[in-house]
Amino acid sequence: MAAINRGQIKLLLILALFVAPFLLADLAFRYWKPDRFGNYGELVEATQLQPAGLQAPDGTVFDLASLRGKWVLLLVQAGACDAACERNLYLMRQVRQATGREQGRIERLLLAPQALPGALGAEHAGLRQVRYPDWAALGPQLAGAKGVGRIHLVDPLGRLVLRYPPEPDGRRMLKDLQRLLKYSQIG
Numbered sequence: 315m316a317a318i319n320r321g322q323i324k325l326l327l328i329l330a331l332f333v334a335p336f337l338l339a340d341l342a343f344r345y346w347k348p349d350r351f352g353n354y355g356e357l358v359e360a361t362q363l364q365p366a367g368l369q370a371p372d373g374t375v376f377d378l379a380s381l382r383g384k385w386v387l388l389l390v391q392a393g394a395c396d397a398a399c400e401r402n403l404y405l406m407r408q409v410r411q412a413t414g415r416e417q418g419r420i421e422r423l424l425l426a427p428q429a430l431p432g433a434l435g436a437e438h439a440g441l442r443q444v445r446y447p448d449w450a451a452l453g454p455q456l457a458g459a460k461g462v463g464r465i466h467l468v469d470p471l472g473r474l475v476l477r478y479p480p481e482p483d484g485r486r487m488l489k490d491l492q493r494l495l496k497y498s499q500i501g
């Protein structure tokens with residue numbers, strides 16, 4: 315066997331310097347799973363929202379496509395607005411206002427079987443209220459235990475992307491929303 319000279323060792327070291335980052339990246343991709351992610355809300359499979367039979371407060375048909383191009387904070391309510399519903403409406407309003415000059419890119423939407431009472435409705439000026447006829451009309455993404463009483467985030471293309479816990483932390487929601495608004499090229 316021939317001995318390896320200094321020139322060959324240098325060549326192998328230089329080659330290792332170029333190959334090592336690719337090997338380390340491949341190993342990290344395959345075997346390293348982070349303990350937590352940057353978002354607070356639960357990521358859901360981005361599915362197009364297409365609830366049927368939605369009605370605006372004046373009784374006209376409401377099409378979710380009218381909100382395209384905006385981020386939407388969506389609250390789904392099963393019945394009359396209770397204390398938890400009021401907290402969530404307040405939180406949605408505060409989070410939207412806290413985005414400052416970006417608040418024009420965000421809409422708030424309440425899906426409920428009935429409209430808010432007068433005083434509560436006046437307190438949440440700018441909130442879009444939409445009635446739905448029955449659970450089946452909401453579709454599988456919003457109906458049921460995972461959808462009712464929770465705040466959801468809908469992207470500017472009309473897809474449900476995040477779902478927040480029943481009693482969300484407003485600061486963490488704001489952080490999610492600010493990050494999305496910063497990096498979003500649409501809406």
